[in-house]
Amino acid sequence: MTTAVDPVVAADPTAPVVTRRRRGGPWLAVLPPLVVGVAGLLLWETVVKVGRVAPYVLPAPSAIGEQFWLSREVVWRTGLASGENALIGLLAGAAVGLLAAMVAARFAFLGEVSIPVAAALNALPIIALAPILNNMFDSTSSVPRRLVVAIVVFFPVFVNALRGLREVDPIHRDLMASYAASGWTVTRLVRLPAALPFVFTGLRQASSLAVIAAVVAEYFGGLQNGLGSRITSAAANTAYPRAWAFVVGACVLGLVFYLVALLLERLVMPWRRV
Amino acid sequence: MTAVLLEGVSKVFNAGRADEVTALTAVDLTVERGEFVTLIGPSGCGKSTLLRLVGDLTQPSTGTVTVAGKPAATARADQEYGIAFQQAGLFEWRTVQRNVELPLELRGTSKRERRERAREMLDLVGLGDFAGHYPAQLSGGMQQRVAIARALAVHPPLLLMDEPFGALDEMTRERLQDELLRICASTGTSTIFVTHSIPEAVYLSDRVVVMSARPGRITEVVPIDLGPRTEATRQSPGFFTGITKVRRALRGEAVPAGATS
Numbered sequence: 001m002t003t004a005v006d007p008v009v010a011a012d013p014t015a016p017v018v019t020r021r022r023r024g025g026p027w028l029a030v031l032p033p034l035v036v037g038v039a040g041l042l043l044w045e046t047v048v049k050v051g052r053v054a055p056y057v058l059p060a061p062s063a064i065g066e067q068f069w070l071s072r073e074v075v076w077r078t079g080l081a082s083g084e085n086a087l088i089g090l091l092a093g094a095a096v097g098l099l100a101a102m103v104a105a106r107f108a109f110l111g112e113v114s115i116p117v118a119a120a121l122n123a124l125p126i127i128a129l130a131p132i133l134n135n136m137f138d139s140t141s142s143v144p145r146r147l148v149v150a151i152v153v154f155f156p157v158f159v160n161a162l163r164g165l166r167e168v169d170p171i172h173r174d175l176m177a178s179y180a181a182s183g184w185t186v187t188r189l190v191r192l193p194a195a196l197p198f199v200f201t202g203l204r205q206a207s208s209l210a211v212i213a214a215v216v217a218e219y220f221g222g223l224q225n226g227l228g229s230r231i232t233s234a235a236a237n238t239a240y241p242r243a244w245a246f247v248v249g250a251c252v253l254g255l256v257f258y259l260v261a262l263l264l265e266r267l268v269m270p271w272r273r274v
Numbered sequence: 275m276t277a278v279l280l281e282g283v284s285k286v287f288n289a290g291r292a293d294e295v296t297a298l299t300a301v302d303l304t305v306e307r308g309e310f311v312t313l314i315g316p317s318g319c320g321k322s323t324l325l326r327l328v329g330d331l332t333q334p335s336t337g338t339v340t341v342a343g344k345p346a347a348t349a350r351a352d353q354e355y356g357i358a359f360q361q362a363g364l365f366e367w368r369t370v371q372r373n374v375e376l377p378l379e380l381r382g383t384s385k386r387e388r389r390e391r392a393r394e395m396l397d398l399v400g401l402g403d404f405a406g407h408y409p410a411q412l413s414g415g416m417q418q419r420v421a422i423a424r425a426l427a428v429h430p431p432l433l434l435m436d437e438p439f440g441a442l443d444e445m446t447r448e449r450l451q452d453e454l455l456r457i458c459a460s461t462g463t464s465t466i467f468v469t470h471s472i473p474e475a476v477y478l479s480d481r482v483v484v485m486s487a488r489p490g491r492i493t494e495v496v497p498i499d500l501g502p503r504t505e506a507t508r509q510s511p512g513f514f515t516g517i518t519k520v521r522r523a524l525r526g527e528a529v530p531a532g533a534t535s
Contacts, residue, residue: 178357179376
């Protein structure tokens, strides 16, 4: 039996990272980045302290940590608000992206037409979009930020899903033809499951993007109850370590989204773990 | 009743273009019900194309293909045949069991019957213990056996096989050859089988269709009469006579009657 090399994964350049085999258990996988991270923080602290770097240039990690602890309740509250925006936008954008990809894959001419349209959509800078959307809705509305997230998320999900949906193994195509199956049956039984690794590659990219978009969208007005507003107001008040503390909060939020996407990927595709 | 009838069939790929290829020309072939016919020939002789034409996976440029008394397209829509290829082509997201169940599922077979039938077929190819595994956990040979089980699961009246045993070791290969013959005999299945192996062709077939390349065509049909296959068949003089006949036909030598003793 072959357990060493999974030919399917080996042949697939977009194979998700989760399929990589762990050697020596989870600790050996976690330890090196942990050591590098701690060493980096120590070096940062030393450089700031010894080099007397001004706090508006770069505050020491200890100062950021202190502020993070002092503002923990606000970080938690604003983080939840930003997280909610990112999640709702992510779900909406991913759902629309996936549906659009299914339709585009089903009808060949739509597939050809949709890629440039999607690329144009992706080239839209959210910076340009956020103020406009903010003016379209009430200042108490959460819709503009979520819309920004959904638009940002749409592209990676759509493009990856479409690529996966269009690549059907010729033997699978022949087999389904011999079973007299066609159209949506083939989409459901073959195209969709075969596209899942691609879809999750898109979702993993989108999960981090969603948090970035949710935070950054707040820089341009609208309802100010998320992490973004705290970063701008702290920076405006020259409270740089506090601004950084909220950046750390945004970073943790992005990481949570990414890890959840990774976990979901493993749960949904058990055959990739074997 | 004839299982498969090809009349004046030719297949030209990329017709009218610079890279035009005549894959098959002037093919006439009849496969009777319950008959086992093997297609053998050098690479590029169009034997796989011929198989795909019967399965309506590609359409002829001229001529007609009739399967079970119907046009090939209708026969495909009615799922009159099971097919296995050189590559297993399993669905990696389905367990071994559910891979075998898929064609049954698409025929609307009940869940209970699907499970029983898949079990039976997996036991037959010696993979009963691997029903819950995913294809990626199996070796290439094991995957191929799953694909064969999948093709057999629906008990199709016609079986199309494109070098299905090519990737298997000799032991497994011979065992599956015997199993295949047993199944075809007991269910009255007609089979068209593509192979590169002369002994395999002779052992399995009622008739060996010898083909040659450029352009792909049938050059000779060698009837084999070995009676019911047993352990002794592979050692029998008749078996070696058959091999010699097919080998000569492949070389393009005439086969005079009685010249092979």
